[in-house]
Amino acid sequence: MKFLRTLLLAAPLAGAVRLDRQGKVSYDGYKIFRVAPEFADAVEAELEDLSGMHLMRTAQHFDVAIPPESIESFQLLNVSSELISDDIGADIALEGELTPYESPVQALDVAAAAVPDPSWFRAYHAYNDHLTFLSDLQKAFPSNSEIFRAGTSFEGRAITGIHLWGSGGKGSKPAITFHGTVHAREWITTMVNEYIAWQLVVGYGNDTTVKAYLDSYDFYILPVVNPDGFVYTQTTNRLWRKNRQTRSGISAVGTDVNRNWPYQWSGPGSSTSPSSETYRGQSAGDTPENLGLRTHVDNVAKGQGLKLYIDWHSYSQLILLPYGYSCSARAENINEQTTLARGVASAIARPYGTTFEYGPTCSTIYQTNGGSNDYIQDVSGAEFAWAIELRDTGRNGFVLPPEQIIPSGFEAWQGIKNLLSNF
Ligand SMILES: [Zn+2]
CATH class of the missing domain: 3.40.630.10 (Zn peptidases)
Structure with a gap:
């Protein structure tokens, strides 16, 4: 179901990736919502249109990151969810700088x-x-x-x-x-x-x-x-998950190495x-x-x-x-x-x-x-x-x-x- 695409055909949903001054992907203003399991599939189907990110799915919940420009559209989905982080950018700042090692x-x-x-x-x-x-x-x-x-x-x-x-x-x-x-x-x-x-x-x-x-x-x-x-x-995107493999004829980068083991693969x-x-x-x-x-x-x-x-x-x-x-x-x-x-x-x-x-x-x-x-x-x-x-x-x-x-x-x-x- 592509609910949002139908409902908001003219709305500029897919926001461009924003970079900070160091050239890293900025997560300022992104929020994390914890979606109830009965709505997980519906939200997953809309995630690309929302420029959102799949963070963690378990039997109990589905956590997604939503960029500031899509918050309103996410709320229009009217799914039962809980706000668990108000600003991922602020959370990343709390991680601190990478500290040099003194060998x-x-x-x-x-x-x-x-x-x-x-x-x-x-x-x-x-x-x-x-x-x-x-x-x-x-x-x-x-x-x-x-x-x-x-x-x-x-x-x-x-x-x-x-x-x-x-x-x-x-x-x-x-x-x-x-x-x-x-x-x-x-x-x-x-x-x-x-x-x-x-x-x-x-x-x-x-x-x-x-x-x-x-x-x-x-x-x-x-x-x-x-x-x-x-x-x-x-260097670039704190929330990257996959490897960095490119494939000919495919623009998306990366394969989930933990879905790639050659046993019960498909x-x-x-x-x-x-x-x-x-x-x-x-x-x-x-x-x-x-x-x-x-x-x-x-x-x-x-x-x-x-x-x-x-x-x-x-x-x-x-x-x-x-x-x-x-x-x-x-x-x-x-x-x-x-x-x-x-x-x-x-x-x-x-x-x-x-x-x-x-x-x-x-x-x-x-x-x-x-x-x-x-x-x-x-x-x-x-x-x-x-x-x-x-x-x-x-x-x-x-x-x-x-x-x-x-x-x-x-x-x-x-x-x-x-x-x-x-x-
Ligand atoms: Zn993992």
Whole structure:
């Protein structure tokens, strides 16, 4: 139904993208509305005409960003909704500037140095600083870690991770793999992945529990698996989600790498429209990022076994279990996965009372096709393949204030420790 187009044929609905003085997309005056689920499809159908943005859809609600010139038209739709942010531009300003990283390795000009200072987690940082941070973390743990590459992005960036291992030596134990920031705007996931890697490195020498984790599992942590999109959120458009892949004959840029995994790829849980935020690509697995990631995950799974995979997202505070592609298909060990997720949710809640819901992806949010955890559960053969949606529940959404980085990391770390101690 194209209600608005019919009703307001002559009205100039599609506003041009506005840029600020730095040449970035301006979100000044954009509002976020939380639409009731029964109106989600109707609003989705009007979103392009409103120049609005799909932010987050779950079984309970659909959050959309509406530019100032379309607010009136949105209200004319007469759907039940709640205003959850009055000005996204103001929220983005509260995120602060990207803070330069002071590398202890570069400052001292030595090959090995102390673990990077935890002040790293008090602010957001530029992509290149993330690479330096990861490399410094590796240098502080030289005999038990290495930097690795899982393929190359569309624009030619190395998809970079840190591999950590314990006393058994490199590659000798079942693997745990974490992916962060496949959706470029979900910045908190980069920081939380790095926080967990940092805790593992710091804890190995002085915490017997953490040492036991690393002596039992190899960790492969990739804080930014969509580097092109991530860089684009920092240079140009803070709310960009997809990769930056162009395709001949198609003007829209970007494919949703988390709808591109070559398993249960086609279906209603992704879009065939290149301008959609959930565009699945022209064929299964046709993004360079997906090729690199699945090759890496499959090799690790074949070589040493994959105990756990987590794809970290934001926002909504959810622990999502297989499957996304179907609400009736059940993972063989779903009861065990659910019990573990319950434990993780209660461990996350302990420090600050942050509530995480849990359950299969399809019934908890909506049907998704071509998602990472379905592929990694059934094709790679992971024992547990999850997606975790971090803070918050919508007030700040993707632009979580930097004061929440350490609490987000700390509570997620409690959840991960609970999982590692219980499976
Ligand atoms: Zn996401």
